[in-house]
Amino acid sequence: MIPECPRSSETRTPIRCQGADLTQTRSGLLSEIKTPIKTEPFNEHYSLIPGKELGRGKFAVVKKYVEKQTGKEYAAKFMRKRRKGQDCRLEIIHEIAVLELATASPWVINLHQVYETANEMILVLEYAAGGEIFHQCVAEREEAFREADVKRLMRQILEGVAFLHRSSVVHLDLKPQNILLTSEDPLGDIKIVDFGLSRMVSSSQELREIMGTPEYVAPEILNYEPISTATDMWSIGVLAYVMLTGTSPFLGDDKQETFLNISQINISYTEEELEGLEPSAIQFMKSLLIKEPQARATAEACLQHPWLQQPTEGKEERKEATEGEPNSPASPPPRRRKRRRRKAS
Numbered sequence: 001m002i003p004e005c006p007r008s009s010e011t012r013t014p015i016r017c018q019g020a021d022l023t024q025t026r027s028g029l030l031s032e033i034k035t036p037i038k039t040e041p042f043n044e045h046y047s048l049i050p051g052k053e054l055g056r057g058k059f060a061v062v063k064k065y066v067e068k069q070t071g072k073e074y075a076a077k078f079m080r081k082r083r084k085g086q087d088c089r090l091e092i093i094h095e096i097a098v099l100e101l102a103t104a105s106p107w108v109i110n111l112h113q114v115y116e117t118a119n120e121m122i123l124v125l126e127y128a129a130g131g132e133i134f135h136q137c138v139a140e141r142e143e144a145f146r147e148a149d150v151k152r153l154m155r156q157i158l159e160g161v162a163f164l165h166r167s168s169v170v171h172l173d174l175k176p177q178n179i180l181l182t183s184e185d186p187l188g189d190i191k192i193v194d195f196g197l198s199r200m201v202s203s204s205q206e207l208r209e210i211m212g213t214p215e216y217v218a219p220e221i222l223n224y225e226p227i228s229t230a231t232d233m234w235s236i237g238v239l240a241y242v243m244l245t246g247t248s249p250f251l252g253d254d255k256q257e258t259f260l261n262i263s264q265i266n267i268s269y270t271e272e273e274l275e276g277l278e279p280s281a282i283q284f285m286k287s288l289l290i291k292e293p294q295a296r297a298t299a300e301a302c303l304q305h306p307w308l309q310q311p312t313e314g315k316e317e318r319k320e321a322t323e324g325e326p327n328s329p330a331s332p333p334p335r336r337r338k339r340r341r342r343k344a345s
């Protein structure tokens with residue numbers, strides 16, 4: 001989800017972040033980038049790989065390209081500079097600045113180059129060939145994640161988010177569509193994408209009112225209370241639930257019902273889909289889906305959680321789902337993932 005541009009004119013406040021001076025605007029946007037902005041024709045240097053678009057949002061479309069000089073594949077994110085009649089170039093610059101800041105994390109997508117045309121900016125990103133983890137989240141049986149997969153991927157997500165939080169960045173739109181994979185089969189590593197809603201958080205300035213995707217937003221967002229790194233941790237709790245069960249814990253019939261479920265923490269830990277999970281997996285989610293942001297586990301604390309410390313109890317190799325007789329004792333059946341009424345979306 002892409003925010004509308006900030007309306008007020010910005011004043012700049014220099015803040016210190018991981019030893020570097022970063023110029024930050026009042027609304028938590030960074031305004032300086034190091035990547036040179038190229039203005040020569042994009043198509044002179046990149047050829048479109050025909051086929052389906054990689055993704056599309058309200059103001060962005062992502063397509064696969066090959067760099068002519070190197071033959072390497074990239075994902076080009078084309079972003080409109082004007083949205084709803086407002087100039088959003090500064091928001092795009094912020095997205096670029098955050099990607100630059102996160103270069104050192106292997107779990108955040110790499111930015112290769114930036115192009116600008118009259119109406120668009122083009123972010124040339126490392127190509128994540130495995131697509132969104134969303135597909136495995138809603139997949140049936142053989143393709144769905146095993147608990148062991150979720151643990152490994154969740155550790156990577158948490159390491160990426162811990163890196164961002166140490167750098168005072170909150171993502172604010174963590175969901176299965178914004179967590180990509182380097183490869184699908186064999187299951188690769190994760191890459192966090194889409195910093196369109198991300199903001200810098202600092203102790204001196206309060207940030208409120210940034211609305212992510214309904215199913216994943218924290219109660220403080222709905223109550224117009226201050227946003228913090230804990231806001232992302234709520235979304236990670238929802239993400240864990242969706243990755244483990246394929247169902248969305250707060251999703252209602254409409255937005256209103258979803259928001260009501262979130263603000264009342266109307267969640268069930270006794271659903272059929274959760275049967276068979278390690279009890280520590282439930283504790284993990286419970287340590288995040290807490291109304292009070294201060295009481296939620298941090299990303300660093302989550303990495304120390306018992307659920308992520310223990311190796312998963314044997315048998316859960318992904319391959320086994322497609323090999324051997326489903327009920328043979330040598331190859332126990334993988335946990336069945338029945339759909340509840342509402343799939344994650």
Ligand code: ADP
Binds near residue numbers: 056060109
């Ligand atoms: P939006 O702000 O429109 O949500 P995203 O950055 O999330 O934009 O990109 C939209 C979709 O495009 C993603 O959900 C994903 O499916 C696809 N996509 C984005 N970046 C990449 C990438 N680097 N490699 C492969 N697919 C990508």
Ligand code: MG
Binds near residue numbers: 177
């Ligand atoms: Mg997105």
